[in-house]
Amino acid sequence: MDQVKKSIIKKDAFALISGMPVYTDDLAPKDALVIKILRSPHPFARIKNIDVSEALKVKGVELVLTHKDVPRKPITRAGQGYPEPSPYDKFILDEYVRYVGDEVAIVAAEDEFAAEEALKKIKVDYEILEPVLDFEEAECNTSIIHPEKEAFSQFDIGYMPEKNIAASYSMEVGDVDKLIEECEKDPDCVLIKRRYYTQAQAHVMLEPHASFAYIDLHGRLVIVSSTQTPFHVRRQVSMVLDIPIKSIRVIKPRIGGGFGGKQALHGELITALVTWKTKKPSKLVYTRREVFEATYTRHPMRFDITLGAKKDGTLKLIDVEVLSDTGAYGEHALTTLMVAGSKTLPLYNKVEGVRFRGKVVYTNKVPAGAYRGYGAIQGNFVLESAMDELAQELGIDPVDLRLKNVIREGETSPIFKIMGEGREGVEMIVRSCKLEEAIKRVVELSGWKEKRSKSERNGSKVRGLGFAIAMQGSGIANIDMASAILKLNDDGSFNLLVGATDLGTGSDTILAQIAAEELGVSTDDIIVYSSDTDLTPFDTGAYASSTTYVSGNAVRLAAKKMLKLIKEEAAKMLNVSPDEITWDGKVLRAGDKEISLKDLATKLYYTENQKQLVADASFVGPESPPPYAATIAEVEVDTETGKVDVLKYYTVLDIGTPINPNLAKVQVEGATMQGLGMTLYEDVKYSGTGRLLTNNLMYYKIPSRLDVPEIHVEFLESYEPTGPFGAKSVAEIGIDTPPAAVANAIYSAVGVRIRELPITPEKVFSALKGGMKS
Amino acid sequence: MKIRVKINGQDRSFEIDPSEYLLDTLRKNGYMSVKRGCDTGSCGACTVLLDGRPVISCSVLSASVDGHEITTAEGIANQMKEYMHALASEGADQCGFCQPGLLVMIYYLKKMIDKGLIERDKETVRRYLIGNLCRCSGYLPQERAIFRFLGVD
Numbered sequence: 066m067d068q069v070k071k072s073i074i075k076k077d078a079f080a081l082i083s084g085m086p087v088y089t090d091d092l093a094p095k096d097a098l099v100i101k102i103l104r105s106p107h108p109f110a111r112i113k114n115i116d117v118s119e120a121l122k123v124k125g126v127e128l129v130l131t132h133k134d135v136p137r138k139p140i141t142r143a144g145q146g147y148p149e150p151s152p153y154d155k156f157i158l159d160e161y162v163r164y165v166g167d168e169v170a171i172v173a174a175e176d177e178f179a180a181e182e183a184l185k186k187i188k189v190d191y192e193i194l195e196p197v198l199d200f201e202e203a204e205c206n207t208s209i210i211h212p213e214k215e216a217f218s219q220f221d222i223g224y225m226p227e228k229n230i231a232a233s234y235s236m237e238v239g240d241v242d243k244l245i246e247e248c249e250k251d252p253d254c255v256l257i258k259r260r261y262y263t264q265a266q267a268h269v270m271l272e273p274h275a276s277f278a279y280i281d282l283h284g285r286l287v288i289v290s291s292t293q294t295p296f297h298v299r300r301q302v303s304m305v306l307d308i309p310i311k312s313i314r315v316i317k318p319r320i321g322g323g324f325g326g327k328q329a330l331h332g333e334l335i336t337a338l339v340t341w342k343t344k345k346p347s348k349l350v351y352t353r354r355e356v357f358e359a360t361y362t363r364h365p366m367r368f369d370i371t372l373g374a375k376k377d378g379t380l381k382l383i384d385v386e387v388l389s390d391t392g393a394y395g396e397h398a399l400t401t402l403m404v405a406g407s408k409t410l411p412l413y414n415k416v417e418g419v420r421f422r423g424k425v426v427y428t429n430k431v432p433a434g435a436y437r438g439y440g441a442i443q444g445n446f447v448l449e450s451a452m453d454e455l456a457q458e459l460g461i462d463p464v465d466l467r468l469k470n471v472i473r474e475g476e477t478s479p480i481f482k483i484m485g486e487g488r489e490g491v492e493m494i495v496r497s498c499k500l501e502e503a504i505k506r507v508v509e510l511s512g513w514k515e516k517r518s519k520s521e522r523n524g525s526k527v528r529g530l531g532f533a534i535a536m537q538g539s540g541i542a543n544i545d546m547a548s549a550i551l552k553l554n555d556d557g558s559f560n561l562l563v564g565a566t567d568l569g570t571g572s573d574t575i576l577a578q579i580a581a582e583e584l585g586v587s588t589d590d591i592i593v594y595s596s597d598t599d600l601t602p603f604d605t606g607a608y609a610s611s612t613t614y615v616s617g618n619a620v621r622l623a624a625k626k627m628l629k630l631i632k633e634e635a636a637k638m639l640n641v642s643p644d645e646i647t648w649d650g651k652v653l654r655a656g657d658k659e660i661s662l663k664d665l666a667t668k669l670y671y672t673e674n675q676k677q678l679v680a681d682a683s684f685v686g687p688e689s690p691p692p693y694a695a696t697i698a699e700v701e702v703d704t705e706t707g708k709v710d711v712l713k714y715y716t717v718l719d720i721g722t723p724i725n726p727n728l729a730k731v732q733v734e735g736a737t738m739q740g741l742g743m744t745l746y747e748d749v750k751y752s753g754t755g756r757l758l759t760n761n762l763m764y765y766k767i768p769s770r771l772d773v774p775e776i777h778v779e780f781l782e783s784y785e786p787t788g789p790f791g792a793k794s795v796a797e798i799g800i801d802t803p804p805a806a807v808a809n810a811i812y813s814a815v816g817v818r819i820r821e822l823p824i825t826p827e828k829v830f831s832a833l834k835g836g837m838k839s
Numbered sequence: 840m841k842i843r844v845k846i847n848g849q850d851r852s853f854e855i856d857p858s859e860y861l862l863d864t865l866r867k868n869g870y871m872s873v874k875r876g877c878d879t880g881s882c883g884a885c886t887v888l889l890d891g892r893p894v895i896s897c898s899v900l901s902a903s904v905d906g907h908e909i910t911t912a913e914g915i916a917n918q919m920k921e922y923m924h925a926l927a928s929e930g931a932d933q934c935g936f937c938q939p940g941l942l943v944m945i946y947y948l949k950k951m952i953d954k955g956l957i958e959r960d961k962e963t964v965r966r967y968l969i970g971n972l973c974r975c976s977g978y979l980p981q982e983r984a985i986f987r988f989l990g991v992d
């Protein structure tokens with residue numbers, strides 16, 4: 066191995082750092098029509114009348130569209146594989162507006178001034194409807210958010226719009242009610258029941274959503290977009306606008322961060338529509354306010370969890386009931402809910418009974434959608450906090466309680482088969498799992514034993530350590546497909562064409578490393594081109610921690626085929642049989658005969674056996690091997706103010722082989738800070754009337770560089786046999802543990818248990834006033 | 840109205856609207872390293888130097904820079920190769936959207952520290968950079984590179 070497990074510099078690094086024009090808005094044609102959107106000021110209303118005549122008179126205005134002018138076809142913007150497990154409950158524009166920020170009308174004009182001016186001149190007469198703002202009151206509310214007849218779901222996802230339910234799910238292994246009953250009676254058993262809440266979080270990728278469109282020389286529609294899912298964009302645009310797929314090309318340039326927020330379609334449908342109608346280039350760049358108000362948040366959730374265990378710490382049952390808030394539209398409603406169970410419950414695979422049930426309700430708020438670690442971070446906070454509470458109750462060290470119950474290499478969990486993403490999952494034996502080792506290592510690194518035994522107090526400040534573990538997946542097994550094409554050039558270099566979507570993580574480089582390793586060449590000789598539906602083969606996109614594992618496997622298979630082709634051609638040139646050929650990365654040899662790859666390629670192009678060598682491969686994960694993490698956070702709580710400072714953060718992970726250790730580490734560091742933001746202060750807030758309060762970066766605070774604790778990231782030696790060179794995923798796992806690790810540390814410091822994120826000083830302070838541990 | 844400015848050493852003149860902000864003027868005229876990340880002056884992605892001092896160009900009226908000198912990442916990137924290499928070696932570039940603005944700040948800090956006008960100290964450097972938000976990296980890899988490049992301990 067010399068091209069993987071190596072911290073190669075990202076291929077686009079110097080272009081990005083020096084500010085080359087590589088993002089969507091940098092590349093938009095200068096004469097593109099500027100699109101602006103009129104958005105609803107009401108959380109729930111019906112448009113009685115809309116008059117655009119004055120807007121059309123504004124000089125420079127090209128087009129104004131309302132719900133009367135657009136095709137009335139329900140869609141889901143979720144950006145998932147087809148058929149999607151999300152309800153088709155959204156129209157490009159609708160007579161109903163369902164949250165403050167929902168689209169009312171589209172204006173395209175020569176410049177921004179004209180577009181803004183026209184927006185002001187659109188007159189809308191609304192019939193105000195009673196909004197549903199509290200998700201705990203959504204089910205069976207008298208206000209029905211999706212009364213429209215056209216909305217539907219592609220298959221059974223527990224969609225019940227008449228009850229404001231976007232999706233629902235339940236599963237059970239063993240007889241949980243009976244186990245609970247037994248546990249209640251058994252003096253040798255401990256049962257805890259708790260309620261937890263998690264909040265909405267905003268992605269705040271630094272580049273706002275942007276797309277532009279133009280017509281090419283063949284009269285086709287070209288969309289350039291900062292999207293994580295170009296192939297889904299093509300399919301959706303085709304479907305809604307009734308343009309054949311063959312007439313659409315979607316190109317993804319560099320992306321300024323996504324974190325799931327750019328998995329869905331936000332804007333592409335509109336630029337496509339405007340350009341298709343006017344045949345002129347158009348662009349739509351969201352303002353930061355629009356990103357906050359009119360894209361996505363993380364799903365807020367309420368959890369009721371019951372854990373039962375024997376006094377010796379043997380976990381007997383887990384029962385989880387979830388209420389999730391999907392906001393105005395049901396994108397990712399079911400999958401996020403299911404992940405809250407599927408990516409947490411297998412951690413404790415030896416229980417006698419496990420049940421997971423939940424409903425996802427509509428409210429008149431910003432739609433919730435995909436966000437890094439979706440479902441898992443919520444579920445993890447709850448399960449790992451509850452495990453800490455159970456340990457407390459049992460009088461067992463939280464680490465020992467985990468060690469007694471966690472999943473180990475070679476084992477399985479029934480959950481893998483029962484719960485997939487929106488449907489059944491796949492059976493899976495855990496082939497690589499260094500969770501136990503990770504736990505032991507993080508305990509040692511953090512000084513857990515010594516530090517837990519004495520409480521450190523400095524005036525009003527008290528320190529404590531908290532522990533949590535996590536798992537994720539690597540792509541969506543049996544559903545998501547990736548593919549790759551390798552093409553040999555006449556200097557012996559290779560083009561690698563992939564549909565996989567680098568959203569700033571460095572996945573282009575990682576895929577090049579995988580190709581280079583398999584081919585036995587240097588990563589410098591792999592030229593990567595990613596995500597252009599005309600030129601690169603299909604890939605479902607960058608989500609669900611899929612690129613390294615799913616796309617990486619496709620790349621590896623393509624490289625294997627390419628090497629075979631090269632050897633066959635070399636054998637012909639050298640007049641030997643292919644298995645006599647040896648290859649050192651530069652020269653192909655058989656006995657005393659040899660030919661360099663460069664000479665072989667030149668001959669193939671110009672003189673002998675002329676042909677282009679191309680190899681392709683596709684991959685669908687037969688399983689989704691989980692990466693694992695064990696984390697310990699050390700916090701300091703100020704008992705006078707309730708302020709929590711995270712001082713140190715240790716996290717030890719099993720991600721299989723880190724293909725690029727530097728990039729893997731940065732994924733974990735970045736995810737940790739997003740997770741700590743969610744733990745301590747990030748919170749999407751609304752006014753009593755449903756207006757978003759946190760609609761800019763002054764009101765919605767993300768971590769700054771002064772908020773960063775000492776973070777220690779360590780990867781364990783591990784090898785996933787089904788992964789490319791042993792790799793599993795790394796993009797999401799790092800975000801899962803911060804909330805529980807910190808909540809547990811606060812408990813250990815000051816004895817208060819915060820069951821509602823974010824853990825603000827106010828909450829800690831009032832909990833402290835309510836009863837301090839002596 | 841018309842303004843004359845020196846950008847990255849070149850004399851330019853632009854026709855602008857009096858209400859226009861420097862960020863838009865620069866982007867309209869091809870200085871795409873200057874990014875827009877917010878609408879409240881909170882992210883630092885639009886940082887440029889105005890007469891050698893960092894400003895957020897989204898909050899400076901173009902009309903007010905008539906006769907002044909502006910430096911963008913395009914103008915200094917080739918003097919910052921060592922820094923870029925340090926950053927890339929840490930994998931800190933990630934999505935890159937925050938990077939050109941940060942590069943401008945580091946260029947400025949390097950000059951000031953070398954002249955002894957800013958203390959060669961981690962906390963000081965951090966405070967200067969607090970306005971340059973990054974959502975991808977968690978700041979740590981950036982800081983490993985920045986501190987190394989600036990010789991700060």
Ligand code: FES
Pocket residue numbers: 874875876877878879880881882883884885886895896897898
């Ligand atoms: S664009 Fe965010 S500070 Fe200027």
Ligand code: FES
Pocket residue numbers: 271321322569931932933934935936937938972973974975976
């Ligand atoms: S690298 Fe993406 S915001 Fe900094």
